[in-house]
């Protein structure tokens with residue numbers, strides 16, 4: 187199988203907007219040039235907060251101060267997303283060279299019975315370890331397709347991944363500090379600094395309601411795929427809440443507060459990670475009090491093989507595959523169409539490795555003859571909700587776009 191010679195020109199409708207923005211394109215070329223002479227991964231000085239050493243050179247850079255980097259769909263084909271391919275979404279300046287022997291996690295807040303502080307060694311020795319695959323997806327993944335456009339990182343489809351995480355249950359740690367009866371929410375604080383450099387300001391401090399915090403899959407982790415967390419993905423400690431906007435999965439974690447009200451940290455209010463409580467017309471102005479916090483993410487899927495632009499010989503069946511996920515729920519059906527949604531064909535769909543892990547789907551497609559085709563993919567969840575074919579629910583910050591993923595295929 188080969189790729190189209192001029193994919194970017196031939197398939198305007200499938201273009202990746204962020205990649206083609208002049209700023210993004212120049213940066214990517216400069217880095218690619220560096221990468222090609224020194225090896226497959228991005229370069230940088232170890233532990234520089236502006237360094238993304240170890241990341242795959244095929245990732246798409248949306249911003250470098252701070253780093254916001256996404257993964258093209260075909261690079262997400264792995265069953266378990268590798269460290270070098272997991273997207274980066276930074277709101278501030280990550281800590282440089284954290285001394286892990288001195289790193290501590292404090293649990294407190296008005297609804298904690300007592301304040302407790304743990305070293306990493308204590309966390310690892312006091313509580314049972316759990317290893318799980320959990321899907322994290324940025325609430326703004328897919329933002330680039332909204333019209334009128336929404337400000338923020340212009341994610342296409344790649345702010346998602348499903349690595350295997352190892353750590354302790356958040357529940358066990360919260361219970362060790364003691365949870366008062368009036369607890370309703372938890373909030374996190376990380377050791378990254380605000381972009382202004384002001385030490386009084388947090389770059390982000392979000393959280394989840396108690397029922398999500400106490401789930402068996404809600405983890406405080408120090409390892410990803412059996413190794414230390416990558417520097418840009420929260421080393422040495424982070425939260426992971428599978429299926430919820432990944433902004434809840436606090437990185438460089440140093441403090442958790444148990445709250446008697448909805449956590450009011452940085453990026454909990456205003457338009458951040460919130461959508462209109464009632465649907466609004468595209469371009470509407472929405473008052474802050476009419477915005478609701480995003481919880482479980484909607485059902486979604488990706489085609490990870492083949493890469494868009496594949497060229498296939500006539501008469502040859504094409505094996506197609508990808509992943510599907512559905513927030514707090516399970517994906518129950520997966521279908522593909524090669525005729526722009528006129529007809530659909532059911533795919534094979536695997537069970538998740540554990541709750542809140544993405545699910546592998548596969549199918550084999552036969553094309554009726556030569557020409558241009560698109561493969562469209564549509565996942566449905568256990569509640570009967572499916573992915574829409576068009577960009578759903580315009581909202582001021584461009585969250586929750588779960589429109590069907592499409593790739594172009596040419597039969598010759």
Ligand SMILES: Nc1nc2c(c(=O)[nH]1)N[C@H]1C(S)=C(S)[C@@H](COP(=O)(O)O)O[C@H]1N2
Pocket residue numbers: 272273274275276277278322323324325375376377378389390418419420431432433434435436437438
């Ligand atoms: N401390 C801290 N935690 C954070 C962030 C951050 O900027 N600082 N970004 C959040 C957002 S918006 C997302 S989408 C995820 C991204 O996780 P990743 O960079 O490991 O992919 O981290 C979340 N946790």
Ligand SMILES: [Mo]
Pocket residue numbers: 275323324325326431432433
């Ligand atoms: Mo995010």
